[in-house]
Amino acid sequence: DKPPVLLTGNGAPIANKTASLTVGPRGPLLLQDFVYLDEQTHFDRERIPERVVHAKGAGAFGCFEVTNDITQYTRAKIFSKIGKKTPIAVRFSTVGGESGSADTVRDPRGFAVKFYTEEGIWDLVGNNTPIFFVKDPLLFPSFIHTQKRNPVTHLKDMDMFWDFLSLRPESTHQVMILFSDRGIPDGYPHMNGYGSHTFKLVNNNNEFVYCKFHYKFDLEWSSGLLLKPQTILSAFTVSRTLTMELRNLKPTRHRGGTMNLVDNP
Structure with missing residues (x-):
């Protein structure tokens, strides 16, 4: 029936x-x-309560293909031969914004890859920058609090943000990248990915090396700041007008661009 x-x-x-x-x-x-x-x-x-960080993002399924022989460094089956393909899932995201925030804010981007290997699932967590604001994970909750809304006013508080950075000089390198053109990439396909953790690779002879995984995009480099070059003040700053245009006219630019790329490869 x-x-x-x-x-x-x-x-x-x-x-x-x-x-x-x-x-x-x-x-x-x-x-x-x-x-x-x-x-x-x-x-x-x-x-479902949103994530504490990386609340807004976009994901896609794809395939990882080995293009170079690295068996001298690792015996992991995912890298066993050239041409071997492994299904993957990738999620890109902003970091500090809520699920309804704009894609085009100046913020690091999350870059997480899940490999469905024959030896189990391998998760590679990362960002679009090779370094981070802090080294000691004990400071991470305090830093993220500066990225969120003030619990008293429920407004973004730049005093909290800059107070933290001024007290933690190890964040200077990351701040320099954040306030460069790379701070607002022109969509997720136009940014690199850097694994956050260092891995120990072991080969068939039980010899090991330490490794960090970097993903370099194949598309032409493009920054969200370059949509209207005449509004750029310098290599590291952008006018308030352009920033507002990016947020107001196309707040879901990165998510929509990812979907278009998946639907029209």
């Missing part, structure tokens, strides 16, 4: 989805109305 169109969460058929059970035409609701309780229960729990 053809199944009914509407089902409850546990698969029971629904006779009426537009009216609750009541005691008479104007009476109170009945606690035995499972369809109503099922609907309200789902409604109360359907919102």
